[in-house]
Amino acid sequence: MKICVIDNGGQWTHREWRVLRSLGCDADIMENSVSAEKIKGYDGIVLSGGAPSIQVESDRLGNSGNIVDASSVPILGICAGAQFLSYHFGGVVGPGNNPEYGKTEIRVTDPDTLFRGIPSAIIVWENHNDEIKKLPRDFILCASSQNCKIQAFHHKSKPIFGVQFHPEVNNTQFGRDIFSNFLQTCKS
Numbered sequence: 781m782k783i784c785v786i787d788n789g790g791q792w793t794h795r796e797w798r799v800l801r802s803l804g805c806d807a808d809i810m811e812n813s814v815s816a817e818k819i820k821g822y823d824g825i826v827l828s829g830g831a832p833s834i835q836v837e838s839d840r841l842g843n844s845g846n847i848v849d850a851s852s853v854p855i856l857g858i859c860a861g862a863q864f865l866s867y868h869f870g871g872v873v874g875p876g877n878n879p880e881y882g883k884t885e886i887r888v889t890d891p892d893t894l895f896r897g898i899p900s901a902i903i904v905w906e907n908h909n910d911e912i913k914k915l916p917r918d919f920i921l922c923a924s925s926q927n928c929k930i931q932a933f934h935h936k937s938k939p940i941f942g943v944q945f946h947p948e949v950n951n952t953q954f955g956r957d958i959f960s961n962f963l964q965t966c967k968s
Contacts, residue, residue, distance in 0.1 A: 781966055783807045784822040786814070788830030788841050788860055791907075795948040796826055796858065799959050812842030816850035824854045824966035827861030829946065833910055834863040834873045844868075854939035854965040856894075859908055862942030866933070869916035876911040878927035883951060886931045890922040894932065894941050894961050902953040904931070904945035911944060939965045 783805045787793045793809060800807035810818070819825065827844060834841070841864050848855060848868060857865040867873045884906045888895045904925075912930040915921060923932035923943075932943045941962065947955035 781805050781823045781963065782821065783824045783826060783963070783966065784819050785809045785826045785828055786812050786844060786847060786861070788812050788828045788844065788864070790829035790859065790861075792946055792948050793828040796828055799948050799956060800826070800963075803956065803960055803963060805963065812844050812847075814843060814847070816843065816846045819847055819851065822853060824856070824962065825851055827855065827857040827864060829859030829861055829907070833875075834860060834867045835910070838864065838867060848940075854962065855941070856962045857940075857942040858948070859944060859946060860910075862933070862944055863910060863912055865940060865942045866912045866916060866919070866930075869919065871912055871916040871919070872914040873910055874913050876909060876928060881907055884925045884927070884945070886923045886925045886945065888923045888932075890920055890934075892920070892922050892934045892941075893939075893965055894934065894943070894958050895922060896961050898954045898957055898961075903951070904947070904953070904955075905949045905951040906945050908944060912942075941965075
């Protein structure tokens with residue numbers, strides 16, 4: 781299985797790549813300026829985190845919109861990647877009322893594909909100033925925290941997923957399982 785990690789300038793992009801490789805994937809990291817044409821042949825796409833403020837600096841996510849629009853494979857957005865997915869499909873992203881850094885407990889409210897077999901409350905690692913304020917139409921909320929209502933989501937009918945937290949770091953409980961569950965959708 782081949783997974784493409786789109787690098788949006790996140791400090792942990794290589795950890796995403798490393799987790800995918802440890803789960804048996806042939807994973808590549810590509811800059812977000814890559815053409816959608818070069819992504820053909822991959823079984824899934826991960827949109828990494830990054831520093832851009834999506835609402836005012838979405839151009840710093842390069843060609844991510846074209847990649848998403850041209851893709852028919854599962855997509856997982858992480859942190860800024862999740863914010864971008866929400867914004868791209870018509871959601872609202874803005875500064876968090878209480879930016880989160882470090883460990884946070886999230887509560888899973890919809891044990892969708894990503895959270896299959898995972899407890900309803902887990903500790904995750906956060907690193908964000910902005911957050912998703914409102915999901916786009918056709919997206920379902922999956923998890924929340926005390927300070928951030930939208931911690932995870934998925935599309936009603938397409939294999940598009942997003943998490944505000946960082947499943948690629950050791951501090952996130954069940955992070956490998958979240959990636960593994962995503963990879964199951966890539967096999968379908």
